Amino acid sequence: MTTVFTFPGQGAQRPLMLQHLPKHPQVREAIEQAEEGLGVSLGALDSAEALKDTVNVQLSLLICGVAWGRYLQANDITPAYVLGLSIGAYPAAVVAGCLRFTDALSLVKTRGELMKSAYPSGYGMLAITGTVFEQVQAVVEALQNQGKRIYLANLNAPKQFVLAGDQASLKQAAERVRKKGSGTSSLLDVAVPSHCPLLSAESQQLLETFQYIELDEPVVRYVSAAKARVIKQASAIKEDLALNMAHQLHWHDSCEMLVERGVSKAIEMPPGSTLTSLFRNTLRHGVCYSVENTKLNTLYFGGRQ
Template sequence: MLTAFTFPGQGAQRAGMLAQLPRTEVAEARVHEAEKVLGQAVRTLDTAEALTDTRNVQLSLLISGVIWGEHFQQQSGKPDFVLGLSIGAYPAAVVAGILEFSDALQLVALRGQLMQQAYPSGYGMLALIGASRYAIETVVDAQRAQGRDVFLANLNAEQQFVLAGERSALRESVELLKASVPCAGQMLDVPVPSHCELLSEQAEILAGAFAEVEIRSSNCRYVSATRARVLHKQEDIRRDLAQNMSLQMHWHDSCQMLVERGLERVIEMPPGNSLTGLFRRVLPSGICKALQSDIQT
């Protein structure tokens, strides 16, 4: 049965998520490794207050994704594909054997710091449901022509998208869309404008850090959500990981591509569950499961 592990992006985080990690020796070893590399206790990363900082959010999602991914892999075997949304690409790469966990921790800490420092306030991301891509791009293009910072960042489903940019411009874009098509918009718990050119400079800095990191051969197929294709070459994967913060996310096309390859089962790692719902739309007869649903809260 062709299987994919999926790893959620920023917005899926929740306070106390790292207290729900598996109670195994392997998981405990990963926690100790993270604490040694970061120089701080893991429990300090996922408090409600700590999760207002982008660095802590992204590190929490990395640690959770790696430990849960390895745990499920030990129970059920390795996946055929790994696919992560935004920061989720990093635990995907670790589980696939592409990145060392210690390297991923340092890279993600830097990634989060760069993003937080670039846009400490006034920017973010907004989910849109109900409008077509054409309608959204028409409004975005008009806003951009007026010098507003707003971009189409994520293409998650046929009528589910995410905008990135200045908060006031995001809200104005929703009102303009509502005037022409029935739709709904909601600000996400993401305080930075990811997956657009606003983070190009930060992506280049991160690429410099990646130049010193070993990218290893994958033990399964790594799917790029920015390109909606399987990447085989190590340098392509390196660029994808370094640059994905500034590149548009094509989640729907990535899911569709895997279904066309014969995918039958998708397992989403905690703390996420929204990626599972998106996958069900293109894999209605397959197995789509979020492990978070099995965790006692």
């Protein structure tokens, strides 16, 4: 079976997510690299209080994704593709073999700090489920025409979208969706307005930082959720990682593209299982697993490329 590893983004985090990593030499090595590189213990990153900080959230998701990805690879569960949602693109690039983990730690810390400093409060993201693209787009455009700072950030499924912007505008969008009676909405546990032009300046700053980082050609095919295509060149992956905070994400299109390429198995790295549910919308004749809800031997069965 042709397998893709998927890596979740902000909103999936949960307290103590780094305290239950698998016991394995490669995982221990990753933990030691993280603690040494960041100068803190993992417990300082994933406590309930620490996860109120977007920098700690992004670092925790990076470490968790890399640890579990390497653990599965060490157990001969190998992906043909990797696909990450938002910050999930960074552990995906590490597991793909093109970004060094030590560099990823530094870059993700910088990424989180840039996003946090730009929007320390008053902004966030809103999930909308149960309505179609045209209705969501109409709500966004109507608010934008009133001068509101709100954007369509993620196209996750035919009837699942995420908006980014200031909290007041997001609340207005939620109310308009409710009045239409064809969808539901909920604020995500995300403190910054990702995947929209509000972070364009910060993404360019991060791209400048990337110029000092050397990437390798990937040994596992890297998929950009912003472009919904496979990226092969290290220079293009570098740009994709740096700019993804300001680019709209096309998760559903990315999944469809992978199914067209023959992917029949999707395995989601912890924490959570949201990406598994989303992938099932497309992978109707394959299998989708979230690692935290599945035994290793089940993941292994048919899990090779």
